[in-house]
Amino acid sequence: MRRPLVMGNWKLHGTKASVEKLLVDLMASTSELKDVDIAVCPPVIFINQAEQLLHGANIEIGAQNIDVNRQGAFTGEIAADMLGEFGVKYVLVGHSERRAMHHENDDLVARKFEAVKEAGLIPVLCVGETQTERHNGETKDVIGHQIQAVIKRCGRKSFENAVVAYEPVWAIGSGQAASPVDAQKVHQFIRELVAAQDKDSSEALRILYGGSVKASNAQALFSMDDVDGALVGGASLDAGEFASIIKAAK
Numbered sequence: 001m002r003r004p005l006v007m008g009n010w011k012l013h014g015t016k017a018s019v020e021k022l023l024v025d026l027m028a029s030t031s032e033l034k035d036v037d038i039a040v041c042p043p044v045i046f047i048n049q050a051e052q053l054l055h056g057a058n059i060e061i062g063a064q065n066i067d068v069n070r071q072g073a074f075t076g077e078i079a080a081d082m083l084g085e086f087g088v089k090y091v092l093v094g095h096s097e098r099r100a101m102h103h104e105n106d107d108l109v110a111r112k113f114e115a116v117k118e119a120g121l122i123p124v125l126c127v128g129e130t131q132t133e134r135h136n137g138e139t140k141d142v143i144g145h146q147i148q149a150v151i152k153r154c155g156r157k158s159f160e161n162a163v164v165a166y167e168p169v170w171a172i173g174s175g176q177a178a179s180p181v182d183a184q185k186v187h188q189f190i191r192e193l194v195a196a197q198d199k200d201s202s203e204a205l206r207i208l209y210g211g212s213v214k215a216s217n218a219q220a221l222f223s224m225d226d227v228d229g230a231l232v233g234g235a236s237l238d239a240g241e242f243a244s245i246i247k248a249a250k
């Protein structure tokens with residue numbers, strides 16, 4: 001049995017006051033949960049505050065991005081090793097917003113995935129297709145290329161101690177999630193791709209669904225065999241809503 005994982009991606013949201021309130025409320029709502037892993041990914045400037053607030057809690061910290069370099073003249077960048085010093089466990093790589101807005105291609109995403117693993121942290125590889133790609137029947141081609149880019153760079157055991165998040169780009173922020181059946185088909189395809197390289201890694205690999213996840217649809221999504229949790233965007237900024245999603249995963 002794969003232990004479910006529910007992660008909140010706060011994106012570009014938060015103040016010192018709102019971060020404290022959100023985490024205090026979330027801890028109060030989830031402190032008794034033992035059968036699900038929980039993580040939040042705040043903007044990097046709030047990671048130290050989150051580390052202090054979450055000390056001893058059952059909530060882990062993730063980061064939204066890293067640079068591929070470990071040190072050097074790279075103004076404005078953050079290395080995975082640095083994040084590890086502040087209690088970060090997970091790092092998102094290849095989120096669709098970074099692929100689209102910051103022009104991160106599959107090769108760069110694979111390099112970031114590798115850098116996260118080299119730092120001893122857990123990469124969360126985000127994959128997914130646009131509305132146009134979906135309409136053209138290219139979902140498997142797009143996701144296959146995104147997965148294979150990582151395997152090409154990091155080897156057949158790339159997804160050992162890693163996470164994949166399937167986030168159909170057309171669903172993010174739209175209020176319309178993929179149907180549980182459609183999500184399951186893609187998750188199964190991802191697991192089969194990884195299994196072709198390393199069966200043990202594929203069986204242990206947690207594949208999260210992301211894209212307009214909310215309390216009202218979480219239970220149905222989590223009932224699918226290959227949906228092992230969620231990467232939650234806007235709903236993770238509401239402690240009550242996020243806690244309801246987490247509880248649906250257990």
